[in-house]
Amino acid sequence: MEKIIIKLQKRSYPIIIADKLFNDFLPFWPLNIDDKVVLITNDRVAPIYLNILRNLLIRSGIVTDQLILPDGEQNKSLITLDTIFTKLLKKNYDRSTILIGLGGGVIGDITGFAAATYQRGIRFIQVPTTLLAQVDASIGGKTGINHILGKNMIGAFHQPIAVIINLDVLHTLSMKEFSSGLAEIIKYAIALDSSFFGWLESHLDDLLILHLPSLIYCIRRCCELKASIIAIDERDQGIRSVLNLGHTYGHAIESYLGYSQWSHGESIAAGIMMAVNTALRLNQFNCSDAKRIKLLLTRAGLPVRGPKEMTSKNYLEYMKRDKKSISGQLNLVLPTSIGNVKTVFNVNHELVSSSIEDTNN
Amino acid sequence: MEKIIIKLQKRSYPIIIADKLFNDFLPFWPLNIDDKVVLITNDRVAPIYLNILRNLLIRSGIVTDQLILPDGEQNKSLITLDTIFTKLLKKNYDRSTILIGLGGGVIGDITGFAAATYQRGIRFIQVPTTLLAQVDASIGGKTGINHILGKNMIGAFHQPIAVIINLDVLHTLSMKEFSSGLAEIIKYAIALDSSFFGWLESHLDDLLILHLPSLIYCIRRCCELKASIIAIDERDQGIRSVLNLGHTYGHAIESYLGYSQWSHGESIAAGIMMAVNTALRLNQFNCSDAKRIKLLLTRAGLPVRGPKEMTSKNYLEYMKRDKKSISGQLNLVLPTSIGNVKTVFNVNHELVSSSIEDTNN
Numbered sequence: 001m002e003k004i005i006i007k008l009q010k011r012s013y014p015i016i017i018a019d020k021l022f023n024d025f026l027p028f029w030p031l032n033i034d035d036k037v038v039l040i041t042n043d044r045v046a047p048i049y050l051n052i053l054r055n056l057l058i059r060s061g062i063v064t065d066q067l068i069l070p071d072g073e074q075n076k077s078l079i080t081l082d083t084i085f086t087k088l089l090k091k092n093y094d095r096s097t098i099l100i101g102l103g104g105g106v107i108g109d110i111t112g113f114a115a116a117t118y119q120r121g122i123r124f125i126q127v128p129t130t131l132l133a134q135v136d137a138s139i140g141g142k143t144g145i146n147h148i149l150g151k152n153m154i155g156a157f158h159q160p161i162a163v164i165i166n167l168d169v170l171h172t173l174s175m176k177e178f179s180s181g182l183a184e185i186i187k188y189a190i191a192l193d194s195s196f197f198g199w200l201e202s203h204l205d206d207l208l209i210l211h212l213p214s215l216i217y218c219i220r221r222c223c224e225l226k227a228s229i230i231a232i233d234e235r236d237q238g239i240r241s242v243l244n245l246g247h248t249y250g251h252a253i254e255s256y257l258g259y260s261q262w263s264h265g266e267s268i269a270a271g272i273m274m275a276v277n278t279a280l281r282l283n284q285f286n287c288s289d290a291k292r293i294k295l296l297l298t299r300a301g302l303p304v305r306g307p308k309e310m311t312s313k314n315y316l317e318y319m320k321r322d323k324k325s326i327s328g329q330l331n332l333v334l335p336t337s338i339g340n341v342k343t344v345f346n347v348n349h350e351l352v353s354s355s356i357e358d359t360n361n
Numbered sequence: 362m363e364k365i366i367i368k369l370q371k372r373s374y375p376i377i378i379a380d381k382l383f384n385d386f387l388p389f390w391p392l393n394i395d396d397k398v399v400l401i402t403n404d405r406v407a408p409i410y411l412n413i414l415r416n417l418l419i420r421s422g423i424v425t426d427q428l429i430l431p432d433g434e435q436n437k438s439l440i441t442l443d444t445i446f447t448k449l450l451k452k453n454y455d456r457s458t459i460l461i462g463l464g465g466g467v468i469g470d471i472t473g474f475a476a477a478t479y480q481r482g483i484r485f486i487q488v489p490t491t492l493l494a495q496v497d498a499s500i501g502g503k504t505g506i507n508h509i510l511g512k513n514m515i516g517a518f519h520q521p522i523a524v525i526i527n528l529d530v531l532h533t534l535s536m537k538e539f540s541s542g543l544a545e546i547i548k549y550a551i552a553l554d555s556s557f558f559g560w561l562e563s564h565l566d567d568l569l570i571l572h573l574p575s576l577i578y579c580i581r582r583c584c585e586l587k588a589s590i591i592a593i594d595e596r597d598q599g600i601r602s603v604l605n606l607g608h609t610y611g612h613a614i615e616s617y618l619g620y621s622q623w624s625h626g627e628s629i630a631a632g633i634m635m636a637v638n639t640a641l642r643l644n645q646f647n648c649s650d651a652k653r654i655k656l657l658l659t660r661a662g663l664p665v666r667g668p669k670e671m672t673s674k675n676y677l678e679y680m681k682r683d684k685k686s687i688s689g690q691l692n693l694v695l696p697t698s699i700g701n702v703k704t705v706f707n708v709n710h711e712l713v714s715s716s717i718e719d720t721n722n
Contacts, residue, residue, distance in 0.1 A: 082439055082508075089510035092689065117478070119599070119684045120505060120516045144481060147443075152621050154515060155481045170392075236481070320454050323480045328399075328453065357628035 002216060004223045006139065007231045011159045015139060015223050017216060021166035022052045025060040030097065030125070030161045033061035036220035038093065040084065040111045042071040042104040045129050047174055053102060053127070060215045065091065069107070074179040075105045078154070084114040098123045098161070102179075104130035104293070105264065109152070112143030116158030116189045122135060129169040131181025133263055135188070140240075146259065150321050153250050157235055165213055165223075177329045179301040180265025181205070185218060186296055188225045191245045194288070194339030196221055201292070204299050241324060242341050245333045246271035248325075249306075249356070252318035256310055259324045262303075269302035274287035274315075278355035279334040283346065289338050305360045312353035319352070362388070363577060365584045367500065367584040368592045376500060376584050378577060383413045386421040391522045392459065392487065394422035399454065401445065401472045403432040406490050409533055414463060414488070414592045421518040425454065429525045430468070437467045437507045439515070443474040458508070459484045459522070465491035465538075466498035473504030477519030490530040492542025493626055496549070498582035499524045501591045501601075507620065511682050512612050518596055526584075528576055540662040541626025543568070546579060547657055548633060549586045557582055560680045562653070565660055577669035602630065602685060603702050606694045607632035610667075610717070613679035617671055623664075629673035630663035631720070635676075639716035639718030643705065650699050666721045673714035680713070 002017040016027040032035065037057060041050055046068045055063045067087045069080055088097070094212035101111030101124060108126050126138035144155020160220055170178065182204075189197035199217075200207075202259075206214035228241065233240040249269030253262055276293055279285035294304050324331045331344045363378040377388040382717075392398065398418060402411055407429045418425040428448045434518050449458070457676065462472030462485060469487050476485035487499035506517020543565075550558035561568075565609035579599055587604065594601040611632030614623055639652055667676075670689035685692045690707045697703055 025530055078443055085508055085515055086510065089508055089514060091684070092686075094687050095684055096687055115513050117505075117517055119514060120503065120518055144478075147446055147450055149447065150610050153450060153480060154446055156478055157481055243515065321450070326455050326457055327455075335445055 001169050003218050003219065006159070006227050008234060009160060011206045013159060013163070015163040015165060015227070017143075017167070017219055017223070019167040019212060021164055022049065022056055022116075022168070025056060027162070027164045027273050028057070028060070028125070029105065030060055031057070031060075034063060035353065036063045036093065036097045037065070038088065038097060039064065039102055040069065040108055040114070041066065043204055044071040045103045046105070049102060049129065049169065052123070053100075069110075071106075073106055073146070073254075073264075074111050078145060078276060080110060081114060081145055083102065084110070089119055095119045095122055098109065098125065100125045100127055100128060101213050102127045103133075104128065105133045109143055110145055110156070111161065111270065112141070112158055113145055113155055116143050116156040121158065123161050124158075128163070128165060131170055131178055132174060132184055133167045134214075135181060136184045136226070138156070138165070138224060139226050140235070141234065142346055144340050150318075151200045151259065152256055153323075165219060167219075170172045170210055170215065175301060176210075176263060176266075179262040180302040183265030183269040183272070183297070183302050185222055185242075186300065188194055188222045189336055190260040190272065190293060190338055191242045191333075191341045192225050192229075192339060193221070194337070196225075197292075197296075197338050199290050201296060209276075231271060237342055239336050241333055241343055243342060244324065244333065245341050246275050248322045248330070248332055249274040249315060251322065252315045253306055254317045255329050256314055261306065266303050269297045270299075270304065270306045272297065274359045275332065277336050277358045278332065278347065279336070281351055281355050282334065282347075284334065284336050286337075291340065305348045312356040315356050316349055316353060365581065365588055367520070369520060369527075369595060373581060374520060374522050375526070376524040376526060376588070377525045377583070378528070378580055380528040380573060382525055383410065383417055386417060388523070388525045389421070389486070389636070392418070392421070392423050394453045397424045397454065398426070398461055399449065399458060400425065400427040401430065401460045401468060401475070402427065403468055405428050405432040406464045410463060410490065410530065412586045414461075420492075427720070431473075432509070434467055437471050437709050439506060441471060442475060442506055443508075446479060447470070449475075449479055456508075457479045459486065461486045461488055462499075462558075463488045463490065464494070465489065466494045469499050470504055470516070471492050471506055473502070473519055473521065474506055474516055477504050478605055479519040482519065484522050485519075487524040488525060488536050489524070491534060492531055492539055493545055495526045495580055496542060497587070498527070500584060500587050502595065503597070512615055512620065512682075523582050526580060528573065528580075530569055531576065536662060537627075539569075539622060540623040543661040544626030544630040544633070544658070544663050546583055546630060547661065549583050549604050551633065551696055551699055552603045552694075552702045553586050553655060554582070554589075555698070557586075558657075558699050563659060564596045564720060565657065573628065579677055590626070591683075596614055602694055604619070605685065606696065606702050608674060609680050609683045609691070609693055610635040611685065613676045614667055614671065617675050617678045618668065623668065627664050630661075631665065631667045633658065633663045634719050635667070635720045636693065636695050638719040639713055641692060641696070641709075642712050643695065643718050645695065645697050647698070650696075653699065667717065669721075673717040676717050677710055677714060693718075718721065
């Protein structure tokens with residue numbers, strides 16, 4: 001069992017990584033006998049994992065209830081949030097209640113935001129069931145929901161009390177879902193760690209066949225990288241933005257498509273290539289590294305172009321609304337080499353348009 | 362111009378108290394030229410104060426927009442919150458935007474919660490236009506909205522960057538609204554400051570005729586008392602609960618009546634008397650102080666009984682859902698003398714019922 005601590009003084013918490021974690025109460029140690037827990041999950045995860053986890057908690061003396069939400073990014077909404085509040089209030093759940101988000105990024109984000117705002121804040125635990133959520137969304141306390149006019153536009157910083165990463169769940173993911181997680185993993189390597197990028201080039205095939213020691217190394221490395229950033233910049237006011245490599249472009253894709261068809265990771269993969277091409281046009285990146293990135297994304301089953309129907313104008317419209325944009329200026333996280341990025345402020349809109357077209361042609 | 366600082370390290374902020382504050386940019390000093398501000402107000406306050414404040418800001422070089430919401434506690438809802446988000450997103454307002462809540466407690470609470478959650482948190486300023494909001498809701502960073510199943514059940518702690526208390530606005534309040542503020546003022550005195558209670562007994566008539574030096578002294582004292590509590594317990598995990606004297610009972614009245622008919626202050630006044638009667642039954646309070654409280658509330662034009670149609674059972678049902686209740690146990694803030702309160706845990710339900718009946722008979 002691997003354990004990484006997110007260091008935030010009084011709000012520090014562990015990330016536990018191992019297989020078979022639903023057989024053992026140990027990783028759920030922040031819970032005490034007679035604690036009241038509400039498991040929040042979706043209708044895809046529930047049939048596979050809800051009863052296993054529920055029974056484990058009940059056997060361990062935890063008062064356990066559950067709420068099953070409809071699956072899908074379109075349900076990361078105010079309406080679903082209200083469903084959670086109604087459930088909690090109808091049953092008189094008080095401030096000592098602990099929510100557990102059992103699912104992918106959507107469940108984790110909305111459960112976290114419900115915990116952030118129910119009675120002005122209660123505790124929660126993340127149990128991510130997708131590779132994407134395990135390496136990214138479940139860690140770091142970014143919680144929130146989408147608005148019809150933009151992804152993650154409503155939210156709060158609220159740290160969980162534990163993140164429990166059970167590798168067993170990866171066996172039930174589709175290839176598309178697994179690839180989606182690989183996109184964020186590759187992003188960490190490009191943004192922060194060139195030797196990890198090299199490791200990924202050597203071990204991608206092992207990851208694709210779910211070789212356990214490789215998965216553990218890979219997820220652990222991503223969690224360590226993210227933990228080191230969050231310890232410095234919990235509230236995303238500085239260095240944490242490096243984790244947004246490819247996201248300003250990728251969010252435009254997701255918003256344009258109404259959070260459907262393309263997975264988050266697929267959008268981010270295309271977004272990474274657009275960031276790479278923007279960096280190339282700015283003469284701050286070299287062609288051979290661009291090719292290595294393109295190859296690795298392709299091997300991971302990810303797209304290296306955006307959706308055919310989107311024009312560069314479509315991208316700009318959404319990108320100007322990005323949370324890093326100030327007064328319509330584009331501030332973009334762009335690579336300078338593999339393992340290094342920097343934020344470039346007020347990037348020329350036409351240069352960005354051309355870079356998007358370079359990527360898509 | 363009086364200035365009190367709420368001391369919260371990096372998040373410290375000033376409360377400015379004076380008349381004629383909408384004639385002068387000085388109290389709005391946290392704003393800089395070219396800052397983007399969205400004034401959020403309601404359709405009752407807008408015709409009186411919106412243009413005055415808007416013109417002041419525009420003349421001072423602030424980019425100023427506005428949103429006018431329907432007046433009323435029933436609009437402190439997820440739906441109204443979504444109206445704010447839609448406005449902000451449609452116009453591409455970014456993280457540097459500053460919201461100003463111009464109105465009573467409803468506007469302050471919902472503007473603050475919108476600021477707490479828009480793009481995971483932006484800055485805001487409180488400009489309270491009721492006595493109640495000036496002495497209570499605008500200070501301390503409690504923001505939130507109501508749920509059909511309970512008042513203030515959804516929210517966040519998010520401190521404003523300034524609170525600007527313009528005494529001129531008190532001239533446009535109805536007597537009912539002014540009394541509502543007096544209820545919270547009397548609450549501060551009972552909970553924290555016996556000599557202030559004595560001052561109120563001597564000066565209530567001055568306050569009722571809006572005698573300016575008395576108003577300034579009174580509002581300043583309330584702000585100082587609240588500031589001293591918040592500096593110790595920002596997140597309401599301990600001593601801050603003393604400010605809830607009468608509120609567990611009062612919230613039950615408001616919830617039962619669907620946040621209509623009775624003002625917040627009227628509900629709290631009746632709630633204070635119920636807390637006093639509970640304290641009497643617990644033999645922790647004396648009859649002569651109870652009479653002084655009843656007399657002062659009555660002189661302030663406030664009710665000292667709950668609504669006729671509510672039974673003690675109705676109260677208990679809502680009180681068990683109070684944010685201080687744990688697993689249905691009633692934890693109540695009760696006076697021990699004028700100027701002192703304590704939280705009594707797990708108060709017997711029948712004793713509470715009888716105390717409510719004592720109050721209402």
